[in-house]
Amino acid sequence: MGGNTFGKIFTVTTFGESHGPGVGCVIDGCPAGVPLTEEKIEHELARRKPSSVSAASTTRREADKPEILSGVFEGRTLGTPIAVLIRNQxxxxxxxxxxxxxYRPGHADxxxxxxxxxxxxRGGGRSSGRETVGRVAAGAVAKAFLSKSGVSIRGWTASIAGINVPQDNGFDIDFAEGNPLRVPHREYAEKIRQKLEILRTEHDSAGGVAACSISGVPPGLGEPVFDKLDAVLAQAMLSIGAVKAVEFGSGFASAYGLGSALNDRFAPCSVPLSFLPSGAPSLKYATNNAGGIxxxxxxxxxxxxxxxxxPVPSISQRQLTLDHKGDPYELSIDGRHDVCIVPRAIPVVEAMSALVLADMMLLNSINR
Ligand SMILES: Cc1cc2nc3c(=O)[nH]c(=O)nc-3n(C[C@H](O)[C@H](O)[C@H](O)COP(=O)(O)O)c2cc1C
Structure with missing residues (x-):
């Protein structure tokens, strides 16, 4: 009912407010026997933390130490609900x-x-970006479940403040994780850093685009018609604070293209695909305008x-708003906020992707 639970079999409920005692998640439906440790979850949480060296980031400093309260014994899941608590400090x-x-303009107040x-x-309560800590903790569990399946999820910064990172010359996905802006391009990482420094001094914020690629997904995942794989992924992404749009493959550009150019082409498959149901021929695609779905x-x-x-709604630039009596109020927000949340949101995008994939894998095992 309450909108705090996601998934059909592999379900996650997140809880907690930004300035309450803690945030976290309860996962139900994770199969037994999955290797899982607090260190694994902490590793993912560290990727979401504000970076001390990033021009994009807030200066709130949290230890983000996860405590597994239930569902794991001797480093493996029990098949019972897994509760993870991360205390706010x-x-x-x-x-x-x-x-x-x-009321802050552009926020959920x-x-x-x-x-x-x-x-x-205080800090937006549960509408705060801090709520995503619970998602990332749950995503770490989903990633642990997916680890044997060959599925690999990678996100990166594709654009910030209107500066688009080129996908060809100089694109280096391994460089993305190594720099605090998660920009997969040395030269553009610096360009974007400089732009964000300027915006910080102007007390402003910027929007951007996160890209995500999920490889190793076998054909056949997704539950038409209402739980299509792209529909559920889109819902997962749009549930993240500050997300305004999602596009798959050619996305909005396909609205301006032609069928002759955009229809994905088949290629013969020399090896039989073991995971197909009997009767389905082994084929594969040679192009990917559809974005894999x-x-x-x-x-x-x-x-x-x-x-x-x-762009992050909380900016320290003066803004005109209204108070609870409807009177004008000149607001300048003092708290600690990101100039651009895209770099920190990438682990959240990956976590939500992992949750969708884990659920779809389990649904597939009963629905085909
Ligand atoms: C990782 C992350 C961090 C965020 N940090 C901030 C922040 O520091 N300040 C802020 O005003 N909004 C922040 N947001 C965005 C707000 O949560 C979001 O804009 C707000 O809840 C209003 O919802 P909407 O923009 O989806 O309509 C953050 C979002 C995410 C995903």
Whole structure:
């Protein structure tokens, strides 16, 4: 009912507010016997943390030490609910006192009050980016489950502040993880860093695009018609704060292309594909304009999609807003906020992808 649970078999419920005692997740439906440690989860959480060297990042510093409270014994999952708690330690709630009776433009403050009649104004409560800690912890569990399947999920920064990273010359996916902006291009990482430094001094924020590639997905995953693989991935992405659009493969560009150019072509497959149901011929695709999904079902090509993030709404530049009486209020937000959240959101995009894939794998085992 409440919108805090995602998935059909491999389900995750996230909990917690930005400035409450902690955040975390409860995963149900993870099969027994999956190797899982707190270190594995902590590794993923560290990737989501603000970077001390990134021009993009907030200065909130959290240890983000996960505590597995249940569902794991001697380093393996038990098949019972897995609860993971991450305590909040560096809240600085005083920074938010001014927001008690005031609504931030572009944020969830007023809409959440319009729905619930009450809100935790400290750091946005559960509408804060801190909620994504629970998703990343759950994603680490999903990644552990997927690890034997050959599925590999990689995200990177494709664009920030209108600076698009070229996909050809100089593109180096391994460079992405090694730099705090997660830009897969040495020269463009520097260009974007400089742009973000300027925006920081102007007390402004920027949007951007995260790209994600999922390889090793066998053909046949996805549950048409309402739980098509692309539909569920899109829902997963759009549930992340500040996401405004998702496109698969050629995406919006396909609206302007021609069928003769965009229809993906087949290629003969020399080896029989073991995971196909009997009667389905072994074929493969030679092109991937669809982004690895056709008819809501994986094609066997890599799943390629892009996620558009709007600029972080909390900016320290003066903005005109209204208070709870409807009176004008000149707002300048003091808290610690990212100039651009895309680099930190990439582990969240990967985590949500892993959750979708884990669930689809389990659904596939009963629905085909
Ligand atoms: C990883 C992450 C970090 C975020 N950090 C901030 C932040 O520091 N300040 C802020 O105003 N919004 C931040 N956001 C965005 C807000 O959560 C989001 O804009 C807000 O909840 C309103 O929802 P909407 O933009 O999806 O409509 C962050 C989002 C994510 C995913």
């Amino acid at each position: 560096d809240q600085c709630s005083d920074d938010y006192a001014a927001l008690r009776d005031v 007023w809409t959440w009050e319009a729905k619930f009649g009450i809100r935790d104004y 056709l008819g809501g079902v994986s094609t066997g090509m890599s799943i390629e999609f892009r996620v558009a993030f709007k």
